[in-house]
Every structure is written in C-alpha cells, then in structure tokens.
Amino acid sequence: MEANAVLDLMWIVICGILVFFMQAGFTLVEVGFTRGKNAGNIIMKNFLDLCIGSVGFWAIGYTVMYGDTIGSFIGTPTLFFDDVENMHNLFFQTVFAATAATIVSGAVAGRTKFTTYIMFSFIMTVVIYPISGHWVWQGDGWLTELGFVDFAGSTVVHSVGGWAALVGAILVGPRLGKYTNGKSNAIPGHNLVLGALGVFVLWLGWFGFNGGSELAISGGSANAVAGILITTNLAAAAGALSAMTVSWIKYGKPDISMTLNGALAGLVAITAGCAAVSPMGSFIIGIIGGAVVVLSIDFIDKKLKVDDPVGAVSVHGVCGALGTLMVGVFAIDGGLLYGGGFSLLGVQAIGVLAIGAWAAGMAFVVLFILKKTIGLRVSKEEEVDGLDIHEHKSNVYN
Numbered sequence: 001m002e003a004n005a006v007l008d009l010m011w012i013v014i015c016g017i018l019v020f021f022m023q024a025g026f027t028l029v030e031v032g033f034t035r036g037k038n039a040g041n042i043i044m045k046n047f048l049d050l051c052i053g054s055v056g057f058w059a060i061g062y063t064v065m066y067g068d069t070i071g072s073f074i075g076t077p078t079l080f081f082d083d084v085e086n087m088h089n090l091f092f093q094t095v096f097a098a099t100a101a102t103i104v105s106g107a108v109a110g111r112t113k114f115t116t117y118i119m120f121s122f123i124m125t126v127v128i129y130p131i132s133g134h135w136v137w138q139g140d141g142w143l144t145e146l147g148f149v150d151f152a153g154s155t156v157v158h159s160v161g162g163w164a165a166l167v168g169a170i171l172v173g174p175r176l177g178k179y180t181n182g183k184s185n186a187i188p189g190h191n192l193v194l195g196a197l198g199v200f201v202l203w204l205g206w207f208g209f210n211g212g213s214e215l216a217i218s219g220g221s222a223n224a225v226a227g228i229l230i231t232t233n234l235a236a237a238a239g240a241l242s243a244m245t246v247s248w249i250k251y252g253k254p255d256i257s258m259t260l261n262g263a264l265a266g267l268v269a270i271t272a273g274c275a276a277v278s279p280m281g282s283f284i285i286g287i288i289g290g291a292v293v294v295l296s297i298d299f300i301d302k303k304l305k306v307d308d309p310v311g312a313v314s315v316h317g318v319c320g321a322l323g324t325l326m327v328g329v330f331a332i333d334g335g336l337l338y339g340g341g342f343s344l345l346g347v348q349a350i351g352v353l354a355i356g357a358w359a360a361g362m363a364f365v366v367l368f369i370l371k372k373t374i375g376l377r378v379s380k381e382e383e384v385d386g387l388d389i390h391e392h393k394s395n396v397y398n
Contacts, residue, residue: 004218009088011225015212016092022205023050023098028198029264030106033189033257033310037386038110039396045105048118053098056125061097062090065130065138072142075134092212096157099209100129103161104363106310107169108376111176111383114391116370120168120363128362129160132355147344148351149331152213154272154323155355162317163356164363166306171367172376174307176383184302187309192256199260203236206267210274224275231274232267235286239266242290250294257311258294264315265293269323273331281330288326289319321352 001009027046031039053061060077066089067075081090101124108117135141136148136156150156178185189195210232211225243262247255269289270282277285296314300306306313328345329336336345370376377383382390389395 007218008216008221011217012088012092012212012215015208016088016095018205018208019092019095019099019212020050022095022202022209023047023102025198025201025205026099026102026105028194028201029260030109030198030310032191032193032195032198033106034109035187035386036190036397037388037395039190039388040392040394041114041387042105042109043396044114044392045117045121046102049102049105049121050095050098052118052121053101053125054094056122057094057097057130058090059126061126061130062093064126065093065133067138069134069138069140072140072145073134074131075138096153096209097125097129100157100161101125103158103312103316104165104168106312107165107308108172109309110387111377112168112172113375113378114387116374116376119370119374120366123366124161124164124363128164128359128366129157132156132160132358135355136351143351143354146350147347149276149327149344149348150272150324150351151275152210152271154268154270154320155352157320158268158271158316159320159324159352159356160359162313162315162320163359165308166300166313166317167360167363168367168376169306169308169313171364171371174305175309176380178307179305184305189257189309192260195257196260199263203263203267206232206236206271210271214275227279228274230279231277231282232270234279235266235270235274235282235289236263237266238283238286239263239269239290239293242266242287243294244290246291246294250298255294258297261293261297261311261315262290265289265319268316268319269326271320272324273327276327276331276333277335278330278332281332281335285323285326285330289322292322293319317356321356324348324352 030042062081063078064075101121133156135143211228214225217225240263244254244259247258266286266289269285293314296318297311325348328348334340334344
C-alpha cells in the first residue's frame with residue numbers, strides 16, 4: 001500500500017478511537033446531570049448503545065447507509081459486512097452510529113424501561129440513522145445531489161438523535177415531581193464534576209469526530225484537518241462563553257450546567273460547517289449556538305413542558321439544525337455572506353426539515369408501538385426508588 005494511503009487509513013482509525021471515547025463522555029455528562037439513584041442504569045444504556053451499535057451496524061446498518069443506492073434513498077443491504085479494504089471505514093462509521101443512538105438516552109433518563117430502550121437503540125442504529133445518512137454521505141443520495149452540506153453530522157448525527165430524543169421525552173412523559181400546578185421544578189444533577197469531566201472528554205473526542213470526517217490527512221488534507229480542528233475548538237470555546245454570559249444575564253449568576261452545555265452546543269453547531277467556514281465564521285456560529293441553547297432549554301422545559309434532564313434536544317436537535325443552516329450563511333464557498341445568495345441556505349433548510357421529519361416520524365412510530373406493547377415507562381415505585389435497584393439489582397453508590 002502506498003505511504004499516503006497508509007497515513008490516511010491510520011488517521012481515520014485514530015479519529016475513530018477518539019469518537020469511540022466520546023461514549024465515555026456522554027455517559028459522564030448524563031450521569032452527572034441526573035440523580036444518583038439512576039447512575040447505573042445510565043451507564044448500562046450508554047454502554048449498550050456502543051455494543052448494540054457495533055453489532056447492528058456491522059450486521060446490516062453499514063450497507064443500508066453505504067451500499068449501492070436504491071433510488072437515492074437507501075443503500076442495498078447485505079448481511080455481516082466483510083470487505084477487508086473498508087474495515088477502517090466500518091469502524092469510523094460504527095462509532096458515529098452509536099453516537100446518534102446515545103443522544104436519546106439523556107432525554108428519557110430516570111423513567112424509561114431498560115428493555116424498551118435497548119430495542120429502540122437497535123432500530124435507531126440499523127434503520128433510522130443509516131437511511132437518512134445515506135441521503136447525505138453515501139455519494140448518490142438525493143440530498144447530496146441537491147448540494148446539501150453536512151460535513152461531519154450536525155444534522156445527520158446530532159439532529160437525528162435530538163429529534164428522536166424529543167419524541168421519546170414527550171411519549172415517556174416527565175419525571176415525577178417535575179411539573180406541579182403548571183410550574184417547572186428543577187431536579188438538579190447529583191454530580192456536576194462528572195458532568196464537567198464528560199464535557200471535556202466530548203470536546204477532545206470531537207477533534208476526531210470533525211477532523212476524521214476529512215477521511216484523509218495526506219497532501220492538501222493536512223492543512224484542511226488543521227483548519228477543521230481550529231474551527232471546532234473556537235466554536236466550542238465561543239459557545240461556552242456565550243452560554244455563560246446569557247445565563248449570567250438571565251439568572252443573575254453564571255450557570256455551571258448551562259456553560260457546559262454551551263460548549264457542547266458550539267461543537268454540535270460547527271460540525272456541519274467545520275470545513276466550510278473561516279475561523280471567524282466558526283466563532284460567530286459558536287456564539288449563536290451558546291446563546292440559543294440557553295433559551296431553547298428554558299423554552300422546552302418551561303413553555304413546552306417537555307422534561308429533558310440533560311438538555312439533549314436543545315444541544316443536539318436545535319443546535320444541530322441551527323448549525324446546518326448556518327453553513328448557508330457562513331460558508332466561504334456559496335454562503336450568503338460571501339455572495340452566494342440564498343441558494344445554499346435553501347438547500348440546507350430542505351435537508352434540515354427532511355431529516356428532522358424522518359427522524360421524528362420514525363421515532364414516533366417505533367416508540368408508540370413499543371409503548372402500546374411492552375411499555376415505555378417504569379412503575380411509580382421503580383421511579384421513586386431508582387432504576388438501579390429495580391432494573392439492575394445494584395447501586396452505584398454503596
């Protein structure tokens with residue numbers, strides 16, 4: 001194999017390992033932002049997302065996403081992928097699929113049946129995520145042909161998970177005591193140290209998420225990757241600063257959890273355009289994402305009365321959609337601010353709406369069927385005592 005090809009393959013594998021590690025970050029954020037009596041259940045859900053995602057995506061999901069196109073809608077499925085020359089791609093895309101699935105976990109935390117959740121995780125990995133992913137990343141998908149740009153997955157990964165999370169949170173209902181007499185009651189997370197550590201882990205992993213999506217590092221891709229790392233980092237930092245400032249103005253003090261979510265909001269928002277915008281563009285996108293996530297978390301909680309313990313819908317759904325639209329504004333090639341008119345922005349809007357409708361619609365069908373058959377929610381007694389003891393016969397803290 002030629003040296004540059006080896007270098008590119010190695011880069012994809014290393015970035016895949018970084019994205020794999022993001023699963024630990026998601027686990028820490030969700031555990032830290034929720035109550036201690038459910039910590040073990042959350043560990044199991046995030047751990048199983050990775051396990052189910054690895055097996056399901058290898059078994060069929062990868063070819064549903066990347067197989068020869070059928071009508072620009074779905075890949076030709078084959079079972080148990082075994083192409084030795086594409087194992088690095090299978091690995092890299094597997095950890096992306098697991099990420100999309102695990103976003104749902106945080107929004108339904110503390111009251112959802114474990115068996116129901118892992119069934120949904122499997123369907124997310126082998127059907128919902130791969131089909132819409134095919135539209136954008138396979139090369140012959142209908143959104144690709146329109147000119148839709150989502151470099152690393154603000155919409156393909158994050159919004160798919162975010163809109164499915166919204167549907168899940170609505171169908172499972174709020175945690176006991178969350179809303180009384182029309183008022184939203186705060187249910188603080190039990191350990192913000194774990195939450196903050198999780199955000200650091202995710203921030204680190206995101207360099208693999210976005211940088212690896214170049215799918216090469218040899219030749220001209222070396223400078224492209226370096227630029228991607230800068231836009232990614234700037235957006236995260238700007239998102240945190242923006243969320244901190246907005247929360248400070250809104251609540252009178254700089255809110256810790258909002259600041260942490262601001263960094264994640266910036267990361268999600270820049271993921272679509274990290275290779276298409278300038279450092280200044282990424283800085284502005286991060287500022288917008290950080291401000292929007294604070295307002296969105298408040299709106300979804302207090303106005304819509306949807307209980308999302310970790311802010312997953314706002315971080316991944318809202319900011320994923322927002323970041324994808326921002327490509328149409330800030331892209332150096334074709335963006336509104338660079339003389340490209342509204343053409344790219346229009347295409348971006350079509351992609352955001354189409355994938356959002358697909359993810360939410362499919363999630364509703366699957367979760368509604370599960371709700372009517374085996375049920376979504378644990379009993380009141382199980383929720384009050386904690387899912388760890390009832391679902392797993394153990395406690396994390398002894």
